[in-house]
Amino acid sequence: MGLKVGIDFGTSNSGVAIYLGDQVHVLPIDSKNLVPEVVKTILYITQDYRHFIGQEAVELYYKQNINRQRRFVKKWAGEIDYRGSDMHYVRDIYVYVDELQPGRLLQFIKTALRSEKYRGTQVFERYYSLSDIISAYLSALKQRAEALLGEEISGVTLGRPVIFSRDGEQDQKAQNTLHQAALDAGFKQVDFELEPVAAALFYELSLSKPQNVLIFDFGGGTLDLTIMRLGDPHHRNVYVNGGISIAGSDFDRAIIEKRMLAHFGKELVQHDPEIVNLIHNLPDWAALPELSTPRAKAELERVIQAGEAPVRLKALESLIFNDLAFSFYNMIEATKITLSSRGVAVASMKEEDLDIWELYTRSQFEKDIREHREQIEQVLMDTVTASDLEPAQIDAVVKTGGSSNIPMFSDMLGRIFGNDKVKASDVFNSVTAGLAIKAYQK
């Protein structure tokens, strides 16, 4: 019988922890990361189908891709059957493939679980279903944890958001996919716990008497809310679970839409639908790699030659065709994080033909995400109402997840529940730690 661990498979970051009855050990799973207990949820698959995760994936991606050469070749992708009443013919479909591409970087994998449409992706000659992608990531995570523990890991308690999808069938499908991926990764025993509940279990270790606790788990992909009675392990009671699919990545998107698109020609280019489409696709991290087609490049070159916003379109070309998307999204995220501790940050990026400098203030950020804030406050109030408790009856509000550090939301919680009740848990590790406790108890 091997060990059992808790794994928080997060949208932006993940973690592995083990609890052996006395203390939680969050494993330093990514020695290259600034905080080794946190590993970025990023998978890089090389041309020879080797899998890299976390900081190692990021570094390899940078090394192999930035400003690299491209060579597009036409490849047969399949065929389409045309069937009419009196005719039937088959047509070949070709796609342009960059044959010098050294690897594929996959990010925000967990978000794909929420999507009804996303099934998987072609990586070079091999098709990776969503389950294959997650399995590759979990498998790498498992190997690292086993290397640190020096023992085989046989079981895992995986965290899951309160809501993958409002559609019950889709929600179950997402959990099934995650379950299958964990089995494929080599875990023999797999179970689940809601992420905010896991965070609550970790918080419970610090309690000396029972409390009504609101867990405000606000990460990269979702806001998960749980109101629980905690403090007596024999009489735990979940009053209500709630949440919404708005979180850190949506704020990044808002920053790009409202502050960055102008740097790439938005509003200056209006009469060229293909270019306008390129610009408007920038906030979508998943779409960006797909934009680097020979056709898009030719179109960009044509418009640049015609003298239409040449500097900004050159910047757009550089972003798309020099594999700078990952750096760009990281830069946006870093700017957002800086605004949690300062009133001002500069979103800047300087590469070949690309020079972004945007002074960005906390009040601008708050203005840009105002709609999201209103939705979040509404969900929060609805959840409290559904618990049949008054805000005053909630003894503590435990914040966890990277986005919970955003001052606007801390202020909101303080305003509703009182500043003295708002407690900051370990932002990145409380869910992981709680899942380890759950794994031990099962």
Added chain:
Amino acid sequence: MISRDKIDEWIHEVEERPSSAGLIIRYIANRLSELASRDEELAAQNIELLSGRKVEEYESRITSLEYQLELLKRQLGGEVVLPTEMPSPTPIQEMINVLLYTPLGQVLRVEMDPTGLAPEKAIAKIAVEQPLDGIQPTVLVTSTTEELLFIFDSGRTVRLPATHLPTSNAEQLDWQGSFIEEPRIKEELAVIQPIAKMPIYETCIQASRRGYVKKMKTSFFTSHLDEDYIGSGVKLRADKTCGLNFANKDDLFVMVSQEGYIFSMQAERLPTAIEEVIRLGISDHIVAAFVASRKPSILFITQNGKAVHRDTSWLEPASSFKSKGQAILSKERREAGIRIVGAAPVDEADWGVFLHTDGILSAYKLNDLFARGSVVTGQPAVQILSFSVFHMPEIKE
């Protein structure tokens, strides 16, 4: 991209959180300082572009690449398919060729490292036992990667890469050991023209000693070159072709006569059929034909070594053909026997190589020459026969 709205938003931030004011000022100051230094860099680049130095450098690079491509094509016997990933080129030490050629088709080539040239010093010498009596050699300085077009007065042409010519000892240039591209019966070698830059120009202009000109599109000219015949470019039996130039339509084409008359006109306005554009005196003939627009000034050299320097803007383009031309020499000096031996468009960083009647070749930094006013000929009897200018390659660390 700083708009009024954004500034208002920053002010709003400061009103809401006064502690942000310091940070905002610091960020803006840093950015301003960065932009100021970049602005200075761009202004410096702009000056280089305006002075033509950058253009010349790029042209030179294009020339070199085209030449190498041409050589590759020849070696491979067809079109070259370039590899997608080219190795980074190793820096090549730029050398210059000093060529001396005669109407008999004799060519002497000396390869020199231009950075090692000492100004106002002899750089080569034709052996003294071989007087230049009767032979009028012409000096031409090119880069070693040039392709040379030998143009005979019959209109026949021969193309050769400069490196195909054997090199001679600079200390003792010997016509006996020279390369010979032998003229056919009744033929003389009229001029050697570097043609590597030809593809980047639209028009090719052929000039004759008696002031006749014809222009043609470079694409047509290339097809004539393939047949090794470009036409004699003359109408009169006593006339001979004397120069070939490449220009774009807005460039200013210039011809200078021995007696100091200048014809200049936009290339676009030149005739496509052979036509007399400047009416020369019976004893006069053209000694230099060139395109002036790419350099800021023009250098005229007289046979006694006097250097006359004029801004390009000093030229008065002719409004019609067959005009007398603009005079550079006064009537008195002309009557005193002063004659122009050559002229060329120059900038201050250029160098000149001068061939003296005693067989010595000397080099001058033109900036120094402008200050000095004349080429030192040694003895009063020694005169300047010919000269050629070149752009000193930039020394890279």
